Amino acid sequence: MAARLVDVARLAGVSPSTVSYVLSGNRPISEETRRRVEQSIAELGFRPHAGARSIRRQATNVIAMVLPMLSDGQSRVQMQFVFAVVHAARAKGMNLLLLTAEDGVAEINNVVGSAMVDGVIVMEVQLHDPRVPLLASIGRPAVLIGTPEDPGDLVHVDFDFAAAGAMCVQHLHDLGHRHIGFLGQSADTYAREAGYALRARSGALDEMAARGVPPVWSPAEASPAGVAEAIEDLFGQDPELSALVVYNEQALPLVLDRLAQLDRRVPGDMSLVAICPDDQAERLLPAVSDVALPAAELGRLAFERLAGLIAGETPPSTTLLEPQLNRRGSGGPPPPRR
Amino acid sequence: MAARLVDVARLAGVSPSTVSYVLSGNRPISEETRRRVEQSIAELGFRPHAGARSIRRQATNVIAMVLPMLSDGQSRVQMQFVFAVVHAARAKGMNLLLLTAEDGVAEINNVVGSAMVDGVIVMEVQLHDPRVPLLASIGRPAVLIGTPEDPGDLVHVDFDFAAAGAMCVQHLHDLGHRHIGFLGQSADTYAREAGYALRARSGALDEMAARGVPPVWSPAEASPAGVAEAIEDLFGQDPELSALVVYNEQALPLVLDRLAQLDRRVPGDMSLVAICPDDQAERLLPAVSDVALPAAELGRLAFERLAGLIAGETPPSTTLLEPQLNRRGSGGPPPPRR
DNA sequence: TTGAAAGCGATACCAG
DNA sequence: CTGGTATCGCTTTCAA
Numbered sequence: 001m002a003a004r005l006v007d008v009a010r011l012a013g014v015s016p017s018t019v020s021y022v023l024s025g026n027r028p029i030s031e032e033t034r035r036r037v038e039q040s041i042a043e044l045g046f047r048p049h050a051g052a053r054s055i056r057r058q059a060t061n062v063i064a065m066v067l068p069m070l071s072d073g074q075s076r077v078q079m080q081f082v083f084a085v086v087h088a089a090r091a092k093g094m095n096l097l098l099l100t101a102e103d104g105v106a107e108i109n110n111v112v113g114s115a116m117v118d119g120v121i122v123m124e125v126q127l128h129d130p131r132v133p134l135l136a137s138i139g140r141p142a143v144l145i146g147t148p149e150d151p152g153d154l155v156h157v158d159f160d161f162a163a164a165g166a167m168c169v170q171h172l173h174d175l176g177h178r179h180i181g182f183l184g185q186s187a188d189t190y191a192r193e194a195g196y197a198l199r200a201r202s203g204a205l206d207e208m209a210a211r212g213v214p215p216v217w218s219p220a221e222a223s224p225a226g227v228a229e230a231i232e233d234l235f236g237q238d239p240e241l242s243a244l245v246v247y248n249e250q251a252l253p254l255v256l257d258r259l260a261q262l263d264r265r266v267p268g269d270m271s272l273v274a275i276c277p278d279d280q281a282e283r284l285l286p287a288v289s290d291v292a293l294p295a296a297e298l299g300r301l302a303f304e305r306l307a308g309l310i311a312g313e314t315p316p317s318t319t320l321l322e323p324q325l326n327r328r329g330s331g332g333p334p335p336p337r338r
Numbered sequence: 339m340a341a342r343l344v345d346v347a348r349l350a351g352v353s354p355s356t357v358s359y360v361l362s363g364n365r366p367i368s369e370e371t372r373r374r375v376e377q378s379i380a381e382l383g384f385r386p387h388a389g390a391r392s393i394r395r396q397a398t399n400v401i402a403m404v405l406p407m408l409s410d411g412q413s414r415v416q417m418q419f420v421f422a423v424v425h426a427a428r429a430k431g432m433n434l435l436l437l438t439a440e441d442g443v444a445e446i447n448n449v450v451g452s453a454m455v456d457g458v459i460v461m462e463v464q465l466h467d468p469r470v471p472l473l474a475s476i477g478r479p480a481v482l483i484g485t486p487e488d489p490g491d492l493v494h495v496d497f498d499f500a501a502a503g504a505m506c507v508q509h510l511h512d513l514g515h516r517h518i519g520f521l522g523q524s525a526d527t528y529a530r531e532a533g534y535a536l537r538a539r540s541g542a543l544d545e546m547a548a549r550g551v552p553p554v555w556s557p558a559e560a561s562p563a564g565v566a567e568a569i570e571d572l573f574g575q576d577p578e579l580s581a582l583v584v585y586n587e588q589a590l591p592l593v594l595d596r597l598a599q600l601d602r603r604v605p606g607d608m609s610l611v612a613i614c615p616d617d618q619a620e621r622l623l624p625a626v627s628d629v630a631l632p633a634a635e636l637g638r639l640a641f642e643r644l645a646g647l648i649a650g651e652t653p654p655s656t657t658l659l660e661p662q663l664n665r666r667g668s669g670g671p672p673p674p675r676r
Numbered sequence: 677t678t679g680a681a682a683g684c685g686a687t688a689c690c691a692g
Numbered sequence: 693c694t695g696g697t698a699t700c701g702c703t704t705t706c707a708a
Contacts, residue, residue, distance in 0.1 A: 053685080
C-alpha cells in the first residue's frame, strides 16, 4: 500500500537509482528529471522506508537518551535535559528514543547492538556507574551528562557543581554571614553516589572550611516533614545559622514555608541562596538568589557533542559549565546578634 | 564488525534460516540445534539488525509520542504523561520515540510514513487540532490523550475535566460556600482552545450557575505578579469570595503565598480545592484538597490502547477517567460574615 | 527437523 | 547525466 521507491521510478519513467540519487543529492540530476521525480514522489506520497534505508546507510538518524532511575517526572531538571535534547535533535532532523534506566545496561546494549540508534546520551551518571564501562567498551558515539569517577575517554558534559556550591558559600560569606548551613538532596541521592549531589556538597563544605565557617549540612526529603526535620537538624548543629545554601529544587518552596512558620523572615533573619533552575527561584516569594542550574544548556550541549561524535569529529571529552550567581531578594546581611 | 545472522549460522554449523527460526520460534527446532545456535549467539553477542528486521516484519516495535507545543519541561502533568508512557512501553519491550509538536503534522507523517513507528500517541490535543484529521486519514494506530471537538473514530483517552470542575464547586458548596471563584490556566491556554482548560472551566461555571453561585473566574499566569493580578480580579468580581477552585498546577503554591500575603488564612478565611497531580497538592502547606489529575494513569492507559490497536484489537474509542475528591486541610466552612 | 534461495526496500558501485 | 544490478541483514516459502 505504501509507495515504494520503484513505484516512484516507474511513475517518473526513470530507474530506481535515479530516484535514489534525487533523494540523496549524491549525483547531479538534470532539472527536468528531478522535476518529474519530485512530482511523482509528491503524487504517491512516497517516504523512504527508514528500516530499509538504515541497512545500507550506516545510520538511523535516531539517538537514544537514557532516563534516570525511578523517574516519575519528579525533577524539573531532568525534564529540562530531556526537552532540551529532543528539541536540539528535532532541529537537526534527528529523532530521540527514550530509554529507562531500570533496564540499564541491557537496554543500551539492545538499541545500539541492533543498530536502532546512532548514539546514546546518558544522564544522571553516578560516580561508579556500570553504564560507563559498557559505553566505553562498545565504542559507539556516547555522551554522558554528569561526571563519573573515571570517565576514561568518554565524552561528558557537566555543570561545575563544586564551584557552584563554593560560590554560594562565598556569596553569603561576603554578605557577612559566618554561620551557614547547606541543605541538600535526599539522603538516598547521596547514598547512590550521584556525582552532582556529592560535588555540590563538598564544594560548599570545603569553602566553608576555607573561610572558617563551621561546616554544617543536612540532606532533606522534599516533603513538609522532611524539610522541617532538615532545618531542625541544621539549627541543632549550629543554632547561630543566619544563612542557608539550598540545593534541592523540590524542597526549596517548602524551605521558605518552613522558615515562615518558624517566624524567620527571609532575608531579614535568614539569607538564602539556591542551586536550581533559574525560573524556579525567580518565581518564589521572595524571589530567591541562585546559582542557576543550566539544565537546558547542558542538554543542548550534550546533543551537540553527540552529533559531533556521530559526524566523526572529536569533540572535547570534558566540558564543564561555569556557575553564575543571580542576586535576588533572598540575600542580605546577617541580623544583629540576638 | 557487528556479528550478523550468517555469522551465527556459520559458527553453529547450521543454515541462516535455522538461526532465524530459533530467534522467532516459528518452527520446531531440535533441542541440540537450539543449544548450539543460542551458544553461538551469546558467543558473538549477536543482535538482529532492527532495520533489516523491520523491512520484512510489519513492525518496528517503536511507538511515537508527540510532545506538546513549547514544551520546555514546564508542566509536571505533561511529564507524567511521558514517563508513564515510556515505562509502560519499556515494560512491554517497546521503545518510545519523542516528537515535538512544533514540527506538527509533517513530522507525524514522516515517522509513520517511513515506517519508523508502529503507532502514535498525541497529547495536548486541542479542540480543533490539525493532527486529528491527519491521524484519521493515515489509518495507522493512534491514540489521543485529550478530546478534540470531533474525534471521529480515533481512539482517545481523557480525564473528565468537566466533572472535575463541577466536583470542586460541589464540594465547596456543600461546605457552605456561596461565593466561589475559579482560578484557571493562563489566558493563552484558553486562547488556543485546550480542551482540558475549557472543559474544567465550564464544568465549574455550569455547576456554579446550577447552584446559584455567581460564576466568577479568571485566568492566571504562573508568576507571583500573574497570580496576584488574578486574585485581585476575582475579588473585584465578587468581594465576598470565600472559596477558590484552582486549576493551575504551577500557580497553586503562588496562590497560597498570595493569600498569606493578603492575610487570608486557608482554610479559615478562604477554602481551596485544586485540580492537579495529587502529590503536588499534598506537599503544600497547608496540604490542599484536590481532585487528582491522574496523569500517570492516563499515560499508561493511552499506551495500552495503542498497544491494543497495534495488536489488531479494537479498543473502545472513548475512555473517560472519572474524578475523585481528596479531602485535605484546605477546605472548611466559610468564615462568618465580616 | 533442516536447508536453499527468493525476496523486503533502498543504496551505490560499475558501466555507458 | 542515467541505468542496471549486486548488496545490506533478515525472513519465509518451498523443498527435502
